[in-house]
Amino acid sequence: MTDAPTNQRLETGAEDDTVWVQEVAFIDSVPRSIAMTFVFVVFIGTWDLVTRLGLVSPIILPTPWETFSDMIFVGNNLLSGGYMLVALWITVKEVIYGFALAIAIGFSLGVLVGETAFGEKAVMPYLVAIDTMPKVAFAPLFVAWLGFGIESKVALAAFIATFPIVVGTAAGLHSADENARMLFKTMGASRMQTLIKMKLPTGLPQIFTGLKIGAVGVMAGAITGEFLGGGKGFGELIRVAASQLNTPRVFSLILYLSLVGLVLYLIVQWTQRRVVFWQKESVGAHDH
Amino acid sequence: MNASLAHENSGASPDAPVYELTNVSKTYARNAVVALEDVNLTLRHGSFTSVIGSSGCGKSTLLKIMAGLIPPTKGRVILQDKPVTGPRRDIGMMFQQATLFPWKTAVENIVLPIEIRDGKAAAKLAREKAHDLLDIVGLKGFENVYPNELSGGMAQRASICRMLITEPAVLLLDEPFSALDELSRDMMNMELQRICREQDATAFLVTHSIQEAVILSDEIVVMKPRPGRIAEIVHVDLPRPRTLDMMTTPRFGEIVDHIRGMLDKGENM
Numbered sequence: 001m002t003d004a005p006t007n008q009r010l011e012t013g014a015e016d017d018t019v020w021v022q023e024v025a026f027i028d029s030v031p032r033s034i035a036m037t038f039v040f041v042v043f044i045g046t047w048d049l050v051t052r053l054g055l056v057s058p059i060i061l062p063t064p065w066e067t068f069s070d071m072i073f074v075g076n077n078l079l080s081g082g083y084m085l086v087a088l089w090i091t092v093k094e095v096i097y098g099f100a101l102a103i104a105i106g107f108s109l110g111v112l113v114g115e116t117a118f119g120e121k122a123v124m125p126y127l128v129a130i131d132t133m134p135k136v137a138f139a140p141l142f143v144a145w146l147g148f149g150i151e152s153k154v155a156l157a158a159f160i161a162t163f164p165i166v167v168g169t170a171a172g173l174h175s176a177d178e179n180a181r182m183l184f185k186t187m188g189a190s191r192m193q194t195l196i197k198m199k200l201p202t203g204l205p206q207i208f209t210g211l212k213i214g215a216v217g218v219m220a221g222a223i224t225g226e227f228l229g230g231g232k233g234f235g236e237l238i239r240v241a242a243s244q245l246n247t248p249r250v251f252s253l254i255l256y257l258s259l260v261g262l263v264l265y266l267i268v269q270w271t272q273r274r275v276v277f278w279q280k281e282s283v284g285a286h287d288h
Numbered sequence: 289m290n291a292s293l294a295h296e297n298s299g300a301s302p303d304a305p306v307y308e309l310t311n312v313s314k315t316y317a318r319n320a321v322v323a324l325e326d327v328n329l330t331l332r333h334g335s336f337t338s339v340i341g342s343s344g345c346g347k348s349t350l351l352k353i354m355a356g357l358i359p360p361t362k363g364r365v366i367l368q369d370k371p372v373t374g375p376r377r378d379i380g381m382m383f384q385q386a387t388l389f390p391w392k393t394a395v396e397n398i399v400l401p402i403e404i405r406d407g408k409a410a411a412k413l414a415r416e417k418a419h420d421l422l423d424i425v426g427l428k429g430f431e432n433v434y435p436n437e438l439s440g441g442m443a444q445r446a447s448i449c450r451m452l453i454t455e456p457a458v459l460l461l462d463e464p465f466s467a468l469d470e471l472s473r474d475m476m477n478m479e480l481q482r483i484c485r486e487q488d489a490t491a492f493l494v495t496h497s498i499q500e501a502v503i504l505s506d507e508i509v510v511m512k513p514r515p516g517r518i519a520e521i522v523h524v525d526l527p528r529p530r531t532l533d534m535m536t537t538p539r540f541g542e543i544v545d546h547i548r549g550m551l552d553k554g555e556n557m
Contacts, residue, residue: 179387186355187404188375197404201391278390278436 062248071252078256084237091233092260094150094222098157099264102214106162110169110207115195124170131163136224143229152229157221161214168210172203205279208272215268219261306490307331307354307458312363314349314516322515323349327363329509329518331458331490336481338493338501339509342551346516347494348462354492355381355460368457377405380456382464386443388435388450394422395431398449405454414453421449424483441472445479452487459484461493465500474532477504481530498547502540503530510550519550 027035044064050056051063062070077084112119113127139156146152176199184194200207226235234257241249272279307330314324324346331337339347352358353365356375365372367379388397398418403411419431425445435443444465451459464480465473477500484491495501501508508522524543526534534540 177385177387179383179385180389182357182383183381183387184404185357186375186379186381187401188377189404193404197400198389201389276391278434280436 059245059247062251066248067251070248071255074249074252074256084234087232087234087237088256088260090150090231091222091226091235091257094153094157094225094233095218095260095264097150097154098222099161099215099218101154101158102161102165102218103211105158106165106210106214107169107207109162110166110210111173111195113166114170114173114203115199120170127163127166131167135160135163135221136228139225139228142225148230150231150233153222153225153231153233156225156229157218160221161218164213164217165207165210168206168208168213169203172206172210173199174203175206176202204272204276208268208276211268211272212265215264216261219257219264223257304333305330306333306368307492308364308366309354310364310366312350312353312360312365314346314353314358315361324353324360325515325517327516327518331492333490334488335506336484336491336493336504337507337509338495338505339511340495340498340501340547340551341511341516341519342513344516345511345513347511349516350511351460351462351492351494354458355379377401377454378457379460380451380454380458381460382444382447382451382462384463384466386435386440386447388438388443388446390435393432393434394427394438394446394449395419397435397446398422398453401450401454418449418453421452422446424486425449425479440468441476444468444476448480448483452483452489457490459489459491461491463494463496466496473500478530478532480504485529498544498551499535502526502543502547503532503535508547510547522547 047061047064051058051061058066074084076082078088079085109119109123109127113124114120136156138159139152142152142155142159146155173195180198180202181194184198189197222233223235223238225231226233227239230236234253238250238253238257241247241253309327309329312324312327312329313322315322327346327350329337339350341347349358353360354372356372356379359373367376372379388394389400392400395415395418398421399411399414402414422428422431425448427442427445427449430438430442430446435446438446447464461480465476468476480491481504483489493501493504502524503526505524508524510519510522511517512519522543526537526539526543
């Protein structure tokens with residue numbers, strides 16, 4: 001777009017007999033909001049049609065309108081401080097504690113693995129081995145060790161979210177290029193100075209990628225923990241609603257829950273934009 | 289302003305040796321490769337020396353030894369009467385990439401060597417000097433700009449400032465402009481010449497370009513590979529200051545041809 005004036009200048013005088021005009025694809029001329037609304041309408045329309053024609057039993061799939069009215073019911077309960085808000089708050093606490101724990105452990109292990117030869121040689125293989133295990137399978141163990149309270153959910157949430165943060169941190173510390181390392185050597189920088197003033201800032205984009213993946217995992221961990229270990233959180237509400245075949249309720253609870261996950265993700269993204277201000281946006285990069 | 293940037297050794301006579309390498313050899317133990325064999329080299333105060341040679345001739349090993357990044361297996365490396373045993377404040381270095389850090393402004397990048405060596409307070413005091421240096425390289429007004437907003441040539445100018453901020457006695461330049469396009473490269477080379485004259489600097493340039501070596505240097509060290517050693521030291525007798533026009537003179541062509549002939553011989557060995 002920036003070179004438009006140049007094109008114009010080249011084209012003047014040939015305006016009438018321009019034979020080759022740049023074509024604009026239709027989707028490029030549609031604003032994102034309209035395109036997104038279109039998909040939403042098609043989705044709801046298909047959903048409505050499927051339920052209306054009775055293709056699927058209403059117990060398995062409620063109509064969109066049933067789901068919406070249940071969302072309003074749940075929303076009212078949340079806003080008026082009902083039992084659902086209490087449950088939501090428990091889940092939010094699990095997520096926050098779990099994420100904080102995952103950041104602390106993940107970052108420390110990431111520095112150990114990414115910065116020290118010992119960590120890379122001796123610790124990393126074990127981390128990789130544990131990471132390949134289905135971590136949800138550890139849930140019963142956490143319940144056995146930590147009980148049916150919030151602790152076992154926090155542990156599972158943290159357990160799942162830790163690994164992407166370790167990997168992101170270690171990869172981030174490795175991302176400094178040879179020139180930067182050599183430059184710091186020639187300046188006589190200590191190992192600590194090199195780590196804090198060069199490797200960590202250089203690795204921040206990868207570290208934040210790890211945090212974003214971890215933020216998604218921590219939600220999954222908390223809810224899985226509640227499914228398998230009881231408790232009083234939102235996951236328990238979903239489990240109870242599902243066991244009563246109250247599918248509209250399950251849908252609306254999941255939607256509210258996803259809002260929590262979205263908020264957490266957006267907080268991480270917002271922090272990233274503040275902290276890693278020099279990083280170019282990856283979304284929308286095709287415009288450049 | 290230049291007075292404040294002058295080196296400690298500015299009182300030294302113009303031909304005094306600044307950097308002396310005696311019988312320097314480097315063998316990499318891991319694969320018993322002789323990277324350098326008996327290199328003898330003297331850089332005189334205020335001179336410009338280039339090293340040229342095909343890949344594997346040991347020039348980057350030589351540069352790393354001179355920068356104090358790796359120790360030689362044998363031989364003496366003396367800078368300003370003191371043996372080089374590690375990175376030093378009086379060694380300035382510049383790389384192929386500008387390597388400016390995107391989270392720091394131009395000035396913050398330039399005072400980084402001071403921040404590392406003397407702490408944040410000293411770095412703050414050095415800001416004024418950084419402003420002067422930016423002025424010298426023609427980047428006045430870009431003090432608080434982040435590197436993302438600088439062009440390749442501008443970034444290299446800023447990295448020149450970062451190299452000069454500690455007032456080094458010797459400048460080690462590792463193909464500093466090879467990532468730039470040819471036009472900017474010629475321009476930056478002339479800039480480099482001017483800055484070296486103004487700062488009375490002793491410079492050592494690693495390059496792949498014979499033309500670049502000839503237009504900038506007083507002496508050109510031609511190296512041969514396997515084992516890496518000095519084949520010849522060519523004295524360039526073109527008058528100073530050099531201009532880009534000189535690249536079309538017969539004398540320039542003769543020197544270039546001579547060096548190319550030597551490098552070709554090296555290839556066939």
